Amino acid sequence: MRHRAEILHPSKNRDISTSTLPKWPTVRQQFKQLLVILMLVFFLVNELLQRYITSL
Secondary structure (H helix, E strand, C coil): CHHHHHHHHHHHHHHHHHHHCCHHHHHHHHHHHHHHHHHHHHHHHHHHHHHHHHHC
16 A cells, blocks of 8 residues: 555646646736737727717
8 A cells, every 4th residue: 555655646747737737827827818819909999988988
């Protein structure tokens, strides 16, 4: 049982490290994309509001 646990633990740790490490940059990329999209939406809404106000 001890040997099995010792053999399994490093593989589990490796799986956890490999699964968590690549996720962070992708999450950051998604966050950056979200920020960019939010900025674009904000500018578009701002433009539309300005046009709407000027048309009034």
